[in-house]
Amino acid sequence: MDKYDLVIKNGMVVDVKDGDIKNVNIGINGNKIITLTKHNIFGKIELDAEGLLVSPGFIDVHGHIDGHLECGKLSALQGVTTTIGGNCGGGPLNIKDFFYKQDKDGFIINQAQLIGHSFTLRETVGINNPYISANRDQINKMSDILKKSFEDGAIGLSFGIEYAPGSSKEEILLLSKIAKEYNKVVPIHTNVNLPRDLTSLKDAIEISKKTGAHVLISHFVYQYGTGIISEALDLVDDARKHGLKVSVDSGMYSAFSTFIGSTIYDESYIKKFGWKISDMLVATGKYKGEHLTKKTYDELRTYGKDESVICFAGVEEEIYEALKKEYVMLSSDTGPSPSGKTSEGHPQNAGTFPRFFRKMVRERQELSIMEAIKKCTIIPARTFGLKGKGVIREGEDADIVIFDINKICDKAKFPDKGEPDAKPEGIPYVIVNGQIVVKNSNIVNDVRSGKCIKDFPACNI
Ligand SMILES: [Zn+2]
Numbered sequence: 001m002d003k004y005d006l007v008i009k010n011g012m013v014v015d016v017k018d019g020d021i022k023n024v025n026i027g028i029n030g031n032k033i034i035t036l037t038k039h040n041i042f043g044k045i046e047l048d049a050e051g052l053l054v055s056p057g058f059i060d061v062h063g064h065i066d067g068h069l070e071c072g073k074l075s076a077l078q079g080v081t082t083t084i085g086g087n088c089g090g091g092p093l094n095i096k097d098f099f100y101k102q103d104k105d106g107f108i109i110n111q112a113q114l115i116g117h118s119f120t121l122r123e124t125v126g127i128n129n130p131y132i133s134a135n136r137d138q139i140n141k142m143s144d145i146l147k148k149s150f151e152d153g154a155i156g157l158s159f160g161i162e163y164a165p166g167s168s169k170e171e172i173l174l175l176s177k178i179a180k181e182y183n184k185v186v187p188i189h190t191n192v193n194l195p196r197d198l199t200s201l202k203d204a205i206e207i208s209k210k211t212g213a214h215v216l217i218s219h220f221v222y223q224y225g226t227g228i229i230s231e232a233l234d235l236v237d238d239a240r241k242h243g244l245k246v247s248v249d250s251g252m253y254s255a256f257s258t259f260i261g262s263t264i265y266d267e268s269y270i271k272k273f274g275w276k277i278s279d280m281l282v283a284t285g286k287y288k289g290e291h292l293t294k295k296t297y298d299e300l301r302t303y304g305k306d307e308s309v310i311c312f313a314g315v316e317e318e319i320y321e322a323l324k325k326e327y328v329m330l331s332s333d334t335g336p337s338p339s340g341k342t343s344e345g346h347p348q349n350a351g352t353f354p355r356f357f358r359k360m361v362r363e364r365q366e367l368s369i370m371e372a373i374k375k376c377t378i379i380p381a382r383t384f385g386l387k388g389k390g391v392i393r394e395g396e397d398a399d400i401v402i403f404d405i406n407k408i409c410d411k412a413k414f415p416d417k418g419e420p421d422a423k424p425e426g427i428p429y430v431i432v433n434g435q436i437v438v439k440n441s442n443i444v445n446d447v448r449s450g451k452c453i454k455d456f457p458a459c460n461i
Contacts, residue, residue: 004043005029006434011049011402016056016378017391019370026054028398031433031449036394045436047429049402055373056390057081057399057432058353059380061249062187062218064335065111066091067098071336071349072108072450073443077423078353079376079401080332081432082110082389082453087218087333088189089118089160093145096152099452106448108437110399112384113452114156114187115149117142117175118164130263133168142171146178153454155384156185158218161200163262165191173210180213185384187216187249189223195273196228198235205239205246214245216383219333222256225318233325240327247383249331250322252355254314255414256333257283257346260297261305275311281416283308284337284344289415306338308345310414323356323375324366329383330356330375342421351410354424358409369405386453402429 004027013022013036027035027043035041059082065071066085075083085091092098095113102111115121118130124145125138134142146157157179161167179186186207190200201217201224208215217223217236224232239246258264270277280292285307287296292309300307322328332352337345353376360367367375381390388397407426413419423441430438435449 004034004041005045006398006431006436007041007043007046008049008054008400008402009046011052011054013392014053014055014370014373015392016370016374017393021053021369026392026400028434031398033392033394033396033398036392047402052402052404052428053369054392055079055401055403056377056392057401057430058376059386059390060084060332060334061216061329061380061383062087062331062333064088064090064333066113067102067107067111068336068340069108070340070342071334074342074350074421075332075334076108076430076432076437076443077427077441078350079403079427079430080109080353081399081401081430082112082386084112084114084155084384086114086116086120086154087158087187089116089158089163090120091116091158093120093124095149095154099153099454102452107450108443108448109432109450111450111452112155112386114158115146115154116158116160118160118167121145122164129166130164131166133166134171139171139174142175143178146175150182150184153452154184155453156187158187158189160189161191162189162264165193165263172207176207176211176213180211185216186213187218189218192223196226198224198228198232201232201235205235205244208239208244208246212245214247214383216247216249218249219256219331220248220250220328221254221314221319221322222251222333225254225314225322227315227318229315229318229321233322247327247329248322248325249329250319251331251333251348252319252352252359253346253348254316254319255310255312256314257308257310257348259306260300260309265301265309273313275313279312281310281312281414283310283346283415283420284339288344291416308337310346320360320364320366323360326371327379328375329380343419344415345420347410347412347414347420349412350421351412351424354408354427355410357403357405361405362408398431398434400431401427403427
């Protein structure tokens with residue numbers, strides 16, 4: 001009798017390709033799904049998934065984990081088996097070295113990496129002022145590094161135009177054109193320069209129009225969930241209707257977080273948007289959990305530039321409005337705090353995926369189980385060309401999350417209200433490349449079965 005390395009029995013297996021849920025047992029050998037069968041099968045390890053959904057592992061298309069293990073664990077506990085890093089124009093410069101080190105040390109989930117423009121490439125070619133444009137020579141240098149990064153396995157080119165508002169159209173378009181030549185996705189953190197204004201979104205769509213690149217608008221609700229989400233979604237709908245490759249990802253919170261030294265927290269910017277310093281919550285460091293005062297703002301802007309501050313700028317209902325759209329993918333925007341401690345930061349790092357299923361499927365019933373799971377699995381896999389990911393099918397990678405749709409629940413809180421890294425409930429098992437990394441809702445120590453994803457046939461939406 002066949003004996004598999006791992007068998008998942010009696011579960012409700014989510015087939016995102018056919019759009020149905022099947023009562024089959026899954027046999028896994030090594031890192032691959034070998035069989036899906038109604039017959040009884042046996043394994044060296046057997047998991048009983050009676051009453052539980054057995055879903056393809058979640059793919060988080062927008063993160064800043066970039067090899068940070070503790071942050072990776074918070075994602076694994078949520079059911080994330082693949083994260084895409086290097087977003088918003090940041091992240092590691094040398095993709096080859098990054099992958100080498102990650103493969104050598106091992107990581108808990110799979111990682112794909114974008115190469116960032118606004119911090120990474122610009123700083124590498126000597127641009128230290130976010131308000132100036134790259135010159136011709138610097139653009140050429142960035143182009144060379146970009147090509148090399150793609151050859152080394154970068155999954156796309158990310159922009160954080162808001163963090164480098166001086167970036168010229170020329171530099172953005174030239175680099176995006178190269179991404180198109182390599183058939184890579186271009187995630188853009190848009191430059192929301194004025195309140196209730198959609199010019200930045202039109203500019204991002206224009207990049208796709210002019211270069212043919214597949215543009216992904218990052219953390220959409222953080223950009224446009226400020227009372228203008230309907231108009232913003234209309235623009236994306238229209239672009240897609242005209243055949244442009246424009247995708248969207250969005251999270252489950254209306255309050256964004258970024259480092260206080262960024263251009264977004266310049267006094268002129270805060271004033272322009274009508275935000276109040278006293279409404280902003282320090283997420284990391286010695287003032288964690290406190291609202292900003294003029295004194296702490298000045299101090300951190302000078303001596304604590306990397307500390308995270310949360311800005312409550314959004315409208316909660318607009319989160320749901322965006323995620324109801326069939327093409328909008330779920331993303332967390334997770335990333336480590338400057339100290340590396342997970343007990344500080346934004347609750348998105350530990351709560352995004354369970355919150356999505358709790359709110360949108362169970363409580364608000366705005367998405368079916370199938371619709372919700374597709375946004376975290378097959379749609380991201382297709383967008384980025386992640387081969388073997390996002391589906392439970394024979395021959396594909398054994399990345400699987402097992403959860404209880406009646407119990408799945410986020411426990412993470414904003415740092416003035418509780419623990420931002422509190423573990424979710426209702427997600428008993430997470431399997432990465434055939435290895436159990438979360439068991440009984442706890443991290444299994446020392447399992448490092450995540451892989452770096454370096455080759456993909458390229459995006460195919
Ligand atoms: Zn961003």
